[in-house]
Structures are given as structure tokens and as C-alpha cells.
Amino acid sequence: MALDSKVPEGPLEQKWDSHRFRMKLVNPANKRKYSVIVVGSGLAGASAAATLAELGYEVRCFFYQDSPRRAHSIAAQGGINAAKNYQNDGDSIFRLFYDTVKGGDYRAREANVYRLAQVSNAIIDHCVAQGVPFAREYGGLLDNRSFGGAQVSRTFYARGQTGQQLLLGAYSALMRQVAAGRVKLFPRTEMLDLVVVDGRARGIVTRHMVSGRLESHAADAVVLGTGGYGNVFYLSTNAKGCNATAIWRAHRRGALMANPCFTQIHPTCIPVAGEHQSKLTLMSESLRNDGRIWVPQQKEESRAADKIPESERDYYLERRYPAFGNLVPRDVASRAAKLVCDEGRGVGPKVGDLRLGVYLDFADAFQRLGRGVLDERYGNLFEMYEQITGEDAHDTPMRIYPAIHYTMGGLWVDYNLMSNLPGLFVIGEANFSDHGANRLGASALMQGLADGYFVLPYTIGDYFVTAGNSKVGTDHAEFRAVEAAAKGRVEKLLGIKGKRSPDSFHKQLGKVVWEFCGMGRNDAGLRKALAEIPKIRDEFWQDLRVLGTADTLNQNLEKASRVADFLEFAELMVRDALHRTESCGGHFREESQTPEGEALRDDEHFSFVSAWEWKGVGAEPELHKEPLKFEWCKPSQRSYK
């Protein structure tokens, strides 16, 4: 299979403009004849659904929560990047593009990233017009802050709730279209499978989570905005319901999965407290702007933080990276934290043999800026920290530790955000396209909204015109077959009647992937995981216990179905990590590091996108490669010293 990225010819800064001109337009009078299914109502899904409806398409939007406003984009705290250069500090579209490609450790497609930087400014304009209450200066203009890894202040924010405010903006746009009768919402409805007819995506099969009803939905295009797969690790900062079912089912139907081993560990999360832990909570990385990260110099330190004198503290990020200090990119900060904790210099309670935590200290900032300023910036985060840990970060340093936060990999898409299956578009975190091997802070919100507001609405029209308006209805035999298969699977899950809950399998899987495919990966460990995962999967299908029935609200049935997909997905992720013997961004292969312990890329052998094709459960997937060429950003060893 030859992967055609469909990147337009021409100079970088003209590609998107000339592509927009070359794309065919749907006659305004004909738009209502085209229907689109959007799965997911987060930043990408809601913005796409609203904009497509504004254009005149008939849109249906599916999501598993009770309201579109609950999607997990809502939990993003820190901010959204744009190349406005409002701070006059030397930012530009090219700089945002360059930083993003470099931050992604040269594993992203240049043309996609440049377009992302180009449309970033329009996102801010649009969100302000929607009534998003961004932080402002006293003159009434928008405030910016600098954010993990950037040397310019290009991040727009709404206190520590930027994701919430942007999502509520997209949600309001969506509800406006609901009011206009152009979007129909399907709450508490989960996509169970994709329907492909003659190679084209034609619809989905869903389960209504209250009545248990299985339904087929046909449309001219299917858009997946279903987020990432971070919950494969069980413990992550994702919402409990986040799952990989939509992208995994699409993968099983022929869509290629790209770079699944590119997962991001976020350096500033609240450490694990014990076995009961059901999820991890992120503290916005903006805290690193004013907080200083340190651990005691001596191992097994027993004194409280305030009893350790300055001379016996190791501000290890400032020491190792004098230029960037506490603001090094996420992957670098995370690995540095793991290193000091593995040395036995971690803080907080012991989990297993180690103390897995480092201090994030605001004492200097309190002195420099005063309590009022800090509370204005981070008040809600301090409060959240206290609720969870029972400690007040005004008096004692916070304890933080890295956790899985975001997944850069996802379904393969071309420049038009269409997968290799015609008619299947993938947007936001669910696709692989813009962040390479590591995502910079405040870029996820930017990408989700770029895809949904400003990219997909153009490219989907070109697909409609070029693919032709041939209709396939839900009476087609393939819909019947996929629906029957979905029904069979639900019955199978309920029929095992074993002893173990879905959660117990999920935890077991999570421990294996975190241990062997987490912050550090090596050949032996990955091979071990490849042996373990199929065993857990076999046991799952023999010993699972799901009580209740299929025709009511059955939360364990939902969970079981998602865990079943994670058990297949995990194997592909590990396989990808094993195949990529270089280190890059969030993918750290211990065999490939510089003498200083930094990720060492192997551009000669791995400057490509790995796109995997499904060949069956337990069968080896087939690898397809999309070569990456860097014409404008020459790859260099990342250095934040």
C-alpha cells in the first residue's frame, strides 16, 4: 500500500492557500444533500460539527456522555498557542511552526504543522468572538504567558480552565446549530463499529447506553474526533470513559494506525497515593513558569521540605539545562524526574520500593510576586491540589510525578485529514498528524480547534465532489452484518460468566504497559510485554464477569467492551515501540541515548511515519512507511542546555 500524504506542491507558506483554491466546492444548494456523522463532541468534534452545520451539511453528532459539554477537552488547563505576536517578543507563524516541529523531535509532517501555525490566529479571533473569557491585561487586551518549552509568550488562557472555556465555546456553537435544526445530537451513545462498503466509510453502528439499543447510521462521511488512547495505561490523566474503541474498530476495518508508540508523559501530575487510585490528576504545566523543581541531594532524605537547607537541594532541571531550566519540554522534564527518583532521591510516600515524587516549590515566587498574584494565576490549581492531597501548597512544596497524558499517535491521515479509507476523516487527538513524537504544551487545544473549525470543513467538501454522490443506506447488507457482529460481541461479553471484573483486567494490562512501554522502553521489556498481553487477553475472554443484561444501562458492559479493545490495541503499541529502535520525543528507547542520557534519534533509519495495517487478532500487522522529509526545519539533536 503506497501512502500518499497529498501534501500540495509549492512553497511552504503557500501550500494551504493554493490547496484551498484547488479544492472543489460543493454547490451551496447541494450541501444539505450531504450528511456527516461526527463521533465525539470535544474540541475537534464539536467545532467540526458546528462548522459543517453552518455550511449547510446535515450533521449527526454522537458522544458517550450525557451532554457534549462533558468531553475530556474540558480538562485542559494551561492554554492555547497562537502566533499572534501580541507580546512583540519575536513570535511569528514560522517560529510557531519551527518550535512545533522541533518539539515533536522531527517526526511530524512539515506541511501539516505549518498549516496549524497559520490557522492558529484565526482560532483566537473566533473564540474571543464566541465570548470565551480569556485572561486580559488592565488595558483590556488579551494576556499571554509563556508555556513549557517556548521562549516567547504565545499562550492564551482562561485562568486554569482554558480547555473548559474553549470547549464551552465550541459547545455553544454546536447548540446554536441544534437550535437551527442542522445538527442532531445522540447523547449516551457509543460507536461500536465502522461500516465500510466497497472500500468507502459509509456509516457506523452504535449502542445507546441507556436502552442498550443497537443502531445503524449511514452518511456520506464519518468523522472521528474521539480523542486519544492514554487509558490503555489504566492510570492516566484521561477521563475514565476515554477509550480507543472508535479508532480501534476503524483500524480493524482497514484504517492504518500511525505511530502508536508515541505517547506523552506529563511531568506535573499528582503522585499515585495507593492501589485504590482510579486516575491521575494533572497540575497544569504553567506551574513550572513560577515553581522550581527540586529533590534532596542525599538519598533516603527523611527531613521535611522546609527543613532541607538550600545547599542540600538539587534543582536538577536548572542544573542540567541552564538555558531552559524548569521550562524544558515535557518528555525531558519527565525523564529527569524518573531519573532522580530511580536514584532514590524521590519524595513523598513509598510506592513499592521507591518514593515517586519531586518537589515543585513556589517559595521564591511567593517572595517575588506575592501571594495575590500567584493565587490569581494558579488559585484553582492550589485548591485542587489541597482537595486531593490534603496539603496546602502555600505552606509546603507540591509533590509531582509524571503520568500518561496525551497520545501523539493515532489513525493515519493525509493532508486533508482523511484516513486511507475514503470517507473516514480523523481529527484532533485521534489522528497522528501534527505533534510528531512529542506535543508541546498548549498545542492540543490549538490542533483540535484547527482541525474542526478551519481544516476539515474545507477538505470534506472536496471529498464529496470528487467521490460523487452515490448513497448507501442502512438497508445495505454490510450494515446488517456489522450490526449482527456487534450484537454477537455484546452477547459474548455477557456470556463468559467468569470470575473477574473488567476493571481488574484493565489494571493488569495497565501495569504491564506502564512498566515496559512507559517512560523508558527496551528490547527485553517490550518483548516481555508482547508475551504478556496476549495471555491477559486470553484470560479476559475466558474469565470475564459482566453482570446484568444488554438492554439496560450497564456500565460494566461498556467497560468490558472498551477493555477488550485496549487489550488488542496495547499489543500494537508495544510492537511499534519495539520496531522503532531509536529514541525520539516521548518514545525513549534506553538503547538509544546520548552520553548525557538524552533521547538519541536515528534519522537515517527512522525518519518515517509507521502506519500499521491490521491482519487479525494475534497476527503480525503489516508496516507501511510514510517517509518524512524536512525541507524547512533541518533536524538537529534537540538541546535545551
Place this chain on the structure above:
Amino acid sequence: MDFTLKVWRQEGPDFKGRLVPYAAKGISADTAFLEMLDIVNERLIEKGEEPIAFDHDCREGICGMCGCVVNGYAHGPEAGTTLCQLHMRHFHDGDTIYIEPFRAKAFPVIRDLVVNRGAFDAIVTAGGYISIRTGSAPDAHAVPVPKENAERAMDAAACIGCGACVASCPNASAMLFTSAKISQFGLLPQGQPERWDRVRSMVSTMERAGFGACTNHGECEATCPKRVSMDFIARMNRDLMLASLK
């Protein structure tokens, strides 16, 4: 820590519900409330009993999906806290804890602790937006917004739509929720063109959805996990009166 739970179990909207006692033993003080329910559910599955259904998602206090009435308080007795952020260290060993769904005519029970809050979406659909087409916005700096207005708008916009205000109000009124959205837009220049239509439309939809009226009890503000202020209700009422004069 050991607790006795009395949990509302109800098979569906048309079934009669009842409080069922469960033991929750050996719970660590650092466990979150919903993690305590997870543990109880895992034990129920082991015993072959159907687990307790409850809504939740982000578990970090922002999605607004979770929420039950705990010992008579929506989201439990801690102020400014969603149920998922409530930790068991705030209870005493040996406590009996009553767990019930949010109760309101406009929030019918779906199962156990899960209720239907679709009426909130209906209120937003009635005008909880600024009509702006993608691609048509002027530069973000075209209209300066005084910082204090932006901050006040953000105070209102912090609402997570959980429904605790309704569950705690003796009249099951949704005025805190509705007024927060109306005030967010009303405080910003972008929200002015539709200000009067918005308040009329959203308030009348709210009334038709079966929510009660506000009689200034203040339970909503006291229970709101995001501490949204009742002042917004006064603001909404004033806007509604002004709108009737337009």
C-alpha cells in the same frame, strides 16, 4: 476506615427505588469518594451482585458528569468540591453515609444514582451562545474588554453544568445555572446584540422544562462546587425586566 453506605438503588425510571445498605470496609483516608464506590462495586461483582450505577468521567472536578446527594448535600458536605474530588479523609471512621441521586422533576432518574440532565442542554439551545459564524470574526484585539468585566464573565463561565444547584434548591430551580450563562455573555461586548432575546428565551425554556422559581434560599450558591455567585441571578432578573421594556 469502615463505613456503612445506604445507597439509592432503582432499576429504571419506571421502577420504585429504595435505600440499600452496603458495608465499605478497609478504605484508606486518601481514597476519593468515587474510588470508594469503585471498591464497593468490585466487591459486589465478586459476590455476583449488580454494581451501583453512577455517572462520572474526568474525576478532576471539571466535566460536571458526576454528582450525588451525600448525607443530604449535593456533592457531599465539603464546600467548593465536586463529588469526584471529595476524599474519605473528610468522613469519620464508622460513619453511615447516605447516597442518593440528584432529585428534581426536571432530572428524572435513569438508574440508581444516574439522572437525566438533558433539560440543561435545552436551556443552552435556547440562546446560550453568541451567533458567530466560523471564519467571520474580527481580530481578537479589535474590541478591548475591561479586565474586571472579563474576570467577572469568567466567574460566571466557571459553571460546570453539574446540576448541584438544582438538586440543593427546595424549588429545584435552575436559575443559578441559567443566570451564569446569561451573565457571562451579558458582561462581554460580544454578547450585547443578542442580550435581551437571550434572557427571554433561556428563562422561558427553563420554566417550561419543569424547574421551579428562585425564592432566595441561597442553597445553590452554598453547594456550587465552582462557587458561582447568586449575584448572577439578580443580574439575570434585572436583564429580564429590562428586556420586557424593550
